[in-house]
Amino acid sequence: MGRKRFAxxxxxxxxxxxxxxxxWSLMIVRDAVFGIRRFSDFAESLGVAKNILTTRLDHLxxxxxxxxxxxGSTGTRFEYQLTDxxxxxxxxLIALREWSDEWVxxxxxxxxxxxxxxxxxxxxxxxVLASDGRPLSPRDLRAVPGPGASEDTIQxxxxxx
Amino acid sequence: MGRKRFAxxxxxxxxxxxxxxxxWSLMIVRDAVFGIRRFSDFAESLGVAKNILTTRLDHLxxxxxxxxxxxGSTGTRFEYQLTDxxxxxxxxLIALREWSDEWVxxxxxxxxxxxxxxxxxxxxxxxVLASDGRPLSPRDLRAVPGPGASEDTIQxxxxxx
DNA sequence: AAAATCTGGTTGCGTAATGCAACCAAGCGT
DNA sequence: ACGCTTGGTTGCATTACGCAACCAGATTTT
Numbered sequence: 436m437g438r439k440r441f442a443x444x445x446x447x448x449x450x451x452x453x454x455x456x457x458x459w460s461l462m463i464v465r466d467a468v469f470g471i472r473r474f475s476d477f478a479e480s481l482g483v484a485k486n487i488l489t490t491r492l493d494h495l496x497x498x499x500x501x502x503x504x505x506x507g508s509t510g511t512r513f514e515y516q517l518t519d520x521x522x523x524x525x526x527x528l529i530a531l532r533e534w535s536d537e538w539v540x541x542x543x544x545x546x547x548x549x550x551x552x553x554x555x556x557x558x559x560x561x562x563v564l565a566s567d568g569r570p571l572s573p574r575d576l577r578a579v580p581g582p583g584a585s586e587d588t589i590q591x592x593x594x595x596x
Numbered sequence: 597m598g599r600k601r602f603a604x605x606x607x608x609x610x611x612x613x614x615x616x617x618x619x620w621s622l623m624i625v626r627d628a629v630f631g632i633r634r635f636s637d638f639a640e641s642l643g644v645a646k647n648i649l650t651t652r653l654d655h656l657x658x659x660x661x662x663x664x665x666x667x668g669s670t671g672t673r674f675e676y677q678l679t680d681x682x683x684x685x686x687x688x689l690i691a692l693r694e695w696s697d698e699w700v701x702x703x704x705x706x707x708x709x710x711x712x713x714x715x716x717x718x719x720x721x722x723x724v725l726a727s728d729g730r731p732l733s734p735r736d737l738r739a740v741p742g743p744g745a746s747e748d749t750i751q752x753x754x755x756x757x
Numbered sequence: 758a759a760a761a762t763c764t765g766g767t768t769g770c771g772t773a774a775t776g777c778a779a780c781c782a783a784g785c786g787t
Numbered sequence: 788a789c790g791c792t793t794g795g796t797t798g799c800a801t802t803a804c805g806c807a808a809c810c811a812g813a814t815t816t817t
Contacts, residue, residue: 437775437776437801437802437803438619438774438775438776438802438803439643439644439775439776441619441623444623444642446626446693446707446708447692447693447694447695447696447697447700447701447706447707447708448622448623448626448689448692448693448696449623450696450700450701451692451693451695451696451700452619452622452623452692454696454699454700457619458599458602458613458618458619461609461613462602462605462609462610462613465607465609468734468737469734469739473764473765474764474765474766475763475764475765478765480752481605482600483600483805484804484805484806484807485765485766485767486766486767486768486804486805486806487803487804487805488766489765489766489767499699507813512764512765512812512813513764513765517734520699522733522734523695523698523699524695525724525732525733525734526687526691526694526695526722526723526724527688527691527692527695528609529691529724530687530688530690530691530722531608531609531612531613531688532607532608532609532612533608533687534608534612534684534685534687534688535608535609535611535612535615536608537684538615538660538681538684539608539611539612539615540608540611540744543743543744544742544743544744545608545742545743545744546607546608546741546742546744546745546746546749547607547608547739547740547741547742547745547749547753548739548740548741548742549737549738549739550737550738550739550740551726551727551732551736551737551738552735552736552737552738553726553736554726554727554728556726556727557727558724558725558726558727558732558737559725559726559727561687561691561722561724562687563686563687563690563719563722564719564720565712565714565715565717565719565720566712566715566717566718566719566720567715571686571712571719572683572686573629573630573678573683573686574713575712575713575714576629576710576711576712576713576719577710577711577712577713578630578708578709578710578711579708579709579711580707580708580709581705581706581707581708581709582704582705582706583701583704583705583706583707584707584708585707588707588708591641592708598772598773598774598803598804598805599773599774599803599804599805600804600805634793634794635793635794635795636792636793636794639794644776645775645776645777645778646794646795646796647775647776647777647795647796647797648774648775648776649795650794650795650796651774668784673783673784673793673794674793674794
C-alpha cells in the first residue's frame, strides 16, 4: 500500500519529513545548496534514476521548496532553484553533516569542511542552547502544546512526563 | 532492487541518512527524545506496523543509535534507550521542527513548543552563524575537502564554484 | 539541409520494500 | 489453570524503486 504518510501526524518533524518527501529529496536539496540547478547535473551528481528524479523534483516544486524556472534562451532550458523555503532547510543539512562528521567518520576524518566564504573560517558547530547559552540535551527539554496543537497532541503531551 | 543506498557517497549528509535508515527511523528517534522507550509505545505512538518497527529498531541498534536493554525484573522486558550517538541527533530534529513551524504551520500555529525545563523559557531558534555571529545562507558557504575526502569528493568540489 | 548531440524527460518491466492482519510464545497476575 | 500483556514473526497483497530503453524538441556540427 505504499509508504504511510506522516501528513496527519500533528508533529513538526513529521510534517517536515512529509514536505521534503524522502531521502532522495533531501540529497537533492543538499546538491542545490552547493549550487546544482539543472536536471542532468542532479542526475549525475546523485546517480539517481531519471524517473525518480522527476517525481522528486515535481514533489519539491509542489511543496514550494524548489521553483522550476525556464531559462530557455540558451540551450539549457530549465533550472530548479531553491526558494527561501528550500534554503531554510540549511540548518537541517548542516546538522546532519555535523552528526556524521562526529559519529560516522570521526573527528579528523571529515570528507568536507564548510567555510564562511567571507572570512574563510570554519562554520561553528550548530548547537541547541538554552537562552543563557548552556547546551541542552533531550532530558533538559519539555514539550508543551502550542497554539496550533490538536486535541490529540494535547492528550499525548499530558501522558508523557 | 529496493532502495538505493547512500553508503558509498562520500558525503556527510548521505552517511547520516544511511545510518539513521529511513523516515520512520527518524520518527522513532523523535519519540525516544520525548521519553518513549518500549516497543509497544513506539508502535502506538507512530501507528507503525510491528514488523516495520522491528526492522527499524534492529537497524538503529545495529548502528549504535539505540541500545536494547533487558529490564526483565518487572513485566516489561525490554527498553530501547537512546545512546549518546542517538541523542546527538537532537539538533537534526530541532532543525526539522523549527523549519515546519515556520514554513508549514506558520508562526502562531505551532503544534508543540519546546521549553528549557530548568528555566521554563523557550529554546532559542537554531541558526547557522558565522564565527562573528552573522547568520549564514547557502550562498555564504564554501565547501572544501577535509582530511577524509576521497579523490571523488575532491574532483567534485573542484568542479563546483 | 541533414545528421548528430544535448537536455529533460516518459515508458515498461522485474525486484524489493511496505502495510495489514493473523498468529505465536514467554512471563505475569489472579 | 487461565487469560492478559509484551514483543515480536509470518504470509500475502500492494506499492514504490531502479534500470534500461526510448523519445521529442532545440541546438550544434558537417
